[in-house]
Amino acid sequence: MEIPTxxxxxxxxxxxACFVIFSLFLLYHAIRFGxxxxxxxxxxxxxxxxxxxxxxxxxxxxxxVDWSQAIKIL
Amino acid sequence: xxxxxxxxxxxxxxxxxxxxxxxxxxxFTIAMAFLIFALLPLGAYFLVTVELVPFIDSEILKIFxxxxxFVFYLFWWMLFYYAFLDYYLDVWIVTNYRIIxxxxxxxxxxxxxxxxxxxxxxxxxxxxxxxxTVVDYGNIHVQTAGEQELVEFKQVANPNYxxxxxxxxxxxxxxxMNQSADKKDKNESKxx
Numbered sequence: 001m002e003i004p005t006x007x008x009x010x011x012x013x014x015x016x017a018c019f020v021i022f023s024l025f026l027l028y029h030a031i032r033f034g035x036x037x038x039x040x041x042x043x044x045x046x047x048x049x050x051x052x053x054x055x056x057x058x059x060x061x062x063x064x065v066d067w068s069q070a071i072k073i074l
Numbered sequence: 075x076x077x078x079x080x081x082x083x084x085x086x087x088x089x090x091x092x093x094x095x096x097x098x099x100x101x102f103t104i105a106m107a108f109l110i111f112a113l114l115p116l117g118a119y120f121l122v123t124v125e126l127v128p129f130i131d132s133e134i135l136k137i138f139x140x141x142x143x144f145v146f147y148l149f150w151w152m153l154f155y156y157a158f159l160d161y162y163l164d165v166w167i168v169t170n171y172r173i174i175x176x177x178x179x180x181x182x183x184x185x186x187x188x189x190x191x192x193x194x195x196x197x198x199x200x201x202x203x204x205x206x207t208v209v210d211y212g213n214i215h216v217q218t219a220g221e222q223e224l225v226e227f228k229q230v231a232n233p234n235y236x237x238x239x240x241x242x243x244x245x246x247x248x249x250x251m252n253q254s255a256d257k258k259d260k261n262e263s264k265x266x
Contacts, residue, residue, distance in 0.1 A: 008138050019148045019152055023152060029163065051148070
């Protein structure tokens with residue numbers, strides 16, 4: 001019996017979706033309740049840039065993997 | 075975002091005297107803890123490449139571990155920002171009429187309270203520990219005459235100076251209220 005490796009990719013995408021949803025909550029709090037200052041805006045930009053960097057690195061790795069491989073169970 | 079220029083129910087001559095956040099050193103300690111936490115995958119990598127090489131020979135397992143590292147850093151980054159927001163969204167605004175205390179207790183849990191200066195009787199500054207003494211940050215407890223704590227300013231910079239200024243503002247505010255009450259009494263007695 002074989003399980004395709006892209007099951008890991010689906011699990012990763014689910015975790016990424018959880019991250020995005022939770023990040024939206026965090027950004028909502030920062031924008032709605034934060035003091036209107038350059039510090040708040042700067043930290044929002046840094047957070048989004050950091051998240052984008054991690055997603056970019058993940059994308060570059062995912063693009064290099066052969067997802068047609070399979071895990072043999074039995 | 076809220077602006078300090080547009081406070082709710084602002085009096086015509088009301089001015090913001092202090093806008094206090096927790097001391098930056100508190101954020102520094104949080105950042106250091108997260109930095110150490112961020113090194114965990116590196117430590118695990120060295121452990122795997124030195125001790126567990128015979129067990130991690132499978133390409134599939136390597137794919138799984140690398141995706142796990144990406145997920146780890148995503149959530150690490152998110153938790154770091156959550157900790158920063160928990161620090162940054164706590165703010166205490168002192169004007170010449172009132173104190174507005176905003177405290178964020180996690181997500182979707184926020185307390186905004188307003189305290190008139192004339193109700194305040196006691197102000198106590200507290201510094202505990204070596205770091206708070208050396209870096210000069212601490213808590214300020216504000217109480218009414220009945221020893222009911224109204225508000226606590228947590229881990230703010232220069233707590234002794236802030237406490238002295240608060241007392242000065244409270245006394246000025248009470249003196250001003252007494253003056254306006256006297257004027258009102260005189261006007262009423264004149265009309266009678």
